[in-house]
Amino acid sequence: MPRTVRQLGKRRASLSANLKIGDHHRRCWTPEEEEVVFPFAQDSLVKQWSSMHNVTEQGQEKNQAPPQQSKWFLNINVGGKSFQIAYKMAARYPITRIGKLATSTDPTKKLKLCDDYSVQRNEYFFDRDPLIFHYIFHFYHSGVLWIMDELCPANFVEEIDYWGIHLKYSQRCCRILFEEKQDELKEYLKIQRELEAELEPLEQEEHFEGKCLGEFRKAVWNLIEKPFSSIPAKIIAVMSSFFVLISIVGMTLSTVEEMQHKTGKACMEQLETICAIFFTSEYLMRLISTATFQKFLRAAFNAIDLVAILPFYIQILFEHLDEGDALYHEERHKMASVGKLGKVLKLIKLMRIFRILKLARHSTGLRAFGFTMRQCYQQVCCLLLFIALGVFTFSALMHSVEHDVPGTNFTSIPDAWWWAAVSLSTVGYGDTVPDTVLGRMVAFGCISFGIILNGMPISILYNKFSDYYAKLKAHENETSLSLKLTKKIRFKERALRKLAECCHADAHDHR
Numbered sequence: 001m002p003r004t005v006r007q008l009g010k011r012r013a014s015l016s017a018n019l020k021i022g023d024h025h026r027r028c029w030t031p032e033e034e035e036v037v038f039p040f041a042q043d044s045l046v047k048q049w050s051s052m053h054n055v056t057e058q059g060q061e062k063n064q065a066p067p068q069q070s071k072w073f074l075n076i077n078v079g080g081k082s083f084q085i086a087y088k089m090a091a092r093y094p095i096t097r098i099g100k101l102a103t104s105t106d107p108t109k110k111l112k113l114c115d116d117y118s119v120q121r122n123e124y125f126f127d128r129d130p131l132i133f134h135y136i137f138h139f140y141h142s143g144v145l146w147i148m149d150e151l152c153p154a155n156f157v158e159e160i161d162y163w164g165i166h167l168k169y170s171q172r173c174c175r176i177l178f179e180e181k182q183d184e185l186k187e188y189l190k191i192q193r194e195l196e197a198e199l200e201p202l203e204q205e206e207h208f209e210g211k212c213l214g215e216f217r218k219a220v221w222n223l224i225e226k227p228f229s230s231i232p233a234k235i236i237a238v239m240s241s242f243f244v245l246i247s248i249v250g251m252t253l254s255t256v257e258e259m260q261h262k263t264g265k266a267c268m269e270q271l272e273t274i275c276a277i278f279f280t281s282e283y284l285m286r287l288i289s290t291a292t293f294q295k296f297l298r299a300a301f302n303a304i305d306l307v308a309i310l311p312f313y314i315q316i317l318f319e320h321l322d323e324g325d326a327l328y329h330e331e332r333h334k335m336a337s338v339g340k341l342g343k344v345l346k347l348i349k350l351m352r353i354f355r356i357l358k359l360a361r362h363s364t365g366l367r368a369f370g371f372t373m374r375q376c377y378q379q380v381c382c383l384l385l386f387i388a389l390g391v392f393t394f395s396a397l398m399h400s401v402e403h404d405v406p407g408t409n410f411t412s413i414p415d416a417w418w419w420a421a422v423s424l425s426t427v428g429y430g431d432t433v434p435d436t437v438l439g440r441m442v443a444f445g446c447i448s449f450g451i452i453l454n455g456m457p458i459s460i461l462y463n464k465f466s467d468y469y470a471k472l473k474a475h476e477n478e479t480s481l482s483l484k485l486t487k488k489i490r491f492k493e494r495a496l497r498k499l500a501e502c503c504h505a506d507a508h509d510h511r
Contacts, residue, residue, distance in 0.1 A: 075123040079130035089140050096164035132159045145169040153182040220289035237362050244358045247275040276312035301361050308355040311348045368469035383457050394446040395420040401438040424450035
């Protein structure tokens with residue numbers, strides 16, 4: 001061993017690079033002294049590993065035999081990199097994998113703990129990450145598990161679980177930061193899975209195999225659910241959005257006074273019938289082509305489709321139930337005069353407003369907004385709680401300082417709720433205002449609290465919405481691009497097949 005290497009040979013058992021220069025004239029150490037000595041993991045020790053050495057080459061490996069002091073050390077090869085750990089150091093942690101390897105006397109158990117073993121080199125091989133094992137190696141000498149920020153949390157946890165080392169051996173500050181990073185990674189992966197589930201179609205093409213009329217149902221399903229699969233599918237998607245908008249416009253115009261005459265009312269009823277027929281056909285096509293009926297009923301978009309068509313048929317049913325009443329048929333447009341039946345019909349007609357939610361099926365922005373609301377429901381609920389606290393607090397304060405003023409509108413706390421809600425939202429209609437100085441001071445505090453409250457969730461919601469929208473849009477673009485590539489490949493295959501058939505036919509004719 002060169003003189004310079006021997007001078008650096010003795011080192012304190014710590015992770016820092018402090019060196020303890022010993023007596024470099026001594027070449028042999030006692031086991032107690034060897035316990036605090038560990039060699040550097042030199043690059044020269046990195047070599048290709050193979051436990052299947054030729055036994056006849058034993059004479060050639062005598063010069064490569066481990067040094068004499070290695071009988072006090074455990075020789076370990078991790079991913080092609082060699083390490084030496086003192087048996088006594090490893091035995092301090094008998095629960096760990098290397099601790100079990102150092103304390104076990106049964107060769108069979110030792111072989112089960114490692115991936116391979118070299119008899120000639122007395123070396124145990126582990127097919128694991130050598131970079132992370134450096135931290136395991138330092139742990140056995142220092143007793144502290146160090147964690148670096150650049151490490152992948154999932155990979156690091158998997159490795160230390162394999163070696164049987166608990167995270168509690170790390171420093172508290174490092175452990176807190178590592179657990180926060182681990183939680184962030186879990187949350188990110190959870191959101192990614194939910195985004196993929198949001199974009200994943202309800203049925204896969206393989207679900208139709210072996211079903212009754214499987215090919216036909218698959219073709220219908222692609223036509224309805226995959227707008228990018230073909231030109232007819234795009235046309236149906238555009239028509240669906242068009243009929244939704246026409247239905248909403250018709251429902252809006254039906255409330256205009258100029259459209260209440262007989263001709264206008266008949267036009268609106270015909271328009272509603274056409275839209276209901278289209279929505280019903282679309283729903284039945286989805287119902288017939290589905291491969292799993294239970295999934296179809298649980299899907300949110302299918303429930304919206306059902307709600308979009310139910311008001312039309314319920315209205316027809318109610319009209320037929322009261323068919324014997326001639327007065328009802330003559331004055332059917334006067335819904336307020338027919339009692340409870342008219343009120344129910346008004347409520348049912350109002351349900352047509354939910355048809356606008358059908359646009360979310362073909363709108364990435366609406367789907368991203370709904371996904372944002374589902375992911376941020378805790379923040380939204382917290383915001384609503386703060387609004388409720390502000391409304392109750394400032395309405396009570398305003399009532400206490402304004403209730404003695406003659407002609408005041410703050411006669412009770414519930415009467416002041418509307419003022420507090422309007423002031424917190426910073427709308428300020430001005431229909432109810434305080435008259436006293438204390439009342440105006442309370443109003444100023446309420447408005448200031450509302451400004452702070454409204455500014456809190458905007459950045460969080462907007463950032464998440466932008467992130468989710470970008471991811472949904474990117475996935476949608478990838479899906480459409482893959483479908484286009486598939487079509488091109490299929491077109492080339494068909495062209496080559498036709499060309500081969502023509503060539504074969506020509507050759508047959510020449511014969």
